[in-house]
Amino acid sequence: MGSNQPGRRVWYRSAKGIAGFAIPLGLYLALAWGYTGGICVLYASVGLPCPGCGLSRAWGCAWRGQWLEALAMHPLFWYPVLMLAVWAVQRLRRGRSNRWFTVFLIASCALFFAVYAVRMAALFPHTIPMVWNRKSFLWRICRGLAALFRR
Numbered sequence: 001m002g003s004n005q006p007g008r009r010v011w012y013r014s015a016k017g018i019a020g021f022a023i024p025l026g027l028y029l030a031l032a033w034g035y036t037g038g039i040c041v042l043y044a045s046v047g048l049p050c051p052g053c054g055l056s057r058a059w060g061c062a063w064r065g066q067w068l069e070a071l072a073m074h075p076l077f078w079y080p081v082l083m084l085a086v087w088a089v090q091r092l093r094r095g096r097s098n099r100w101f102t103v104f105l106i107a108s109c110a111l112f113f114a115v116y117a118v119r120m121a122a123l124f125p126h127t128i129p130m131v132w133n134r135k136s137f138l139w140r141i142c143r144g145l146a147a148l149f150r151r
């Protein structure tokens with residue numbers, strides 16, 4: 001019984017840490033959803049789409065079998081499945097060097113940012129999902145300030 005205590009304490013501490021992060025984030029996302037119409041932190045706050053914007057809509061299209069629409073919403077919508085598979089292989093190889101997994105993660109981030117740069121150059125701000133959010137918090141603040149100075 002006593003040997004269970006340290007493990008339980010670690011679990012409790014990490015649960016507290018996760019809750020301390022997840023609860024404020026959840027409240028912010030709920031607020032963002034209500035006021036700006038988006039749950040993406042960057043899109044709701046600043047008004048710009050992020051490298052992941054369009055992923056959930058792409059998955060929705062893929063779920064309905066609309067593959068071309070899914071690619072249009074996010075060309076890398078299939079990539080998280082590959083990442084999950086690579087992560088599973090990495091877990092099975094536990095104990096051996098996993099430097100290649102770190103390289104894979106860095107390369108994945110680079111790939112997402114490269115695709116983001118191309119999408120921003122080609123699609124922003126006229127094609128969904130790479131559009132400007134005129135209901136974002138920053139846009140509303142700027143509009144409010146502009147109205148204040150016009151008086």
Ligand SMILES: [Zn+2]
Binds near residue numbers: 052
């Ligand atoms: Zn986003």
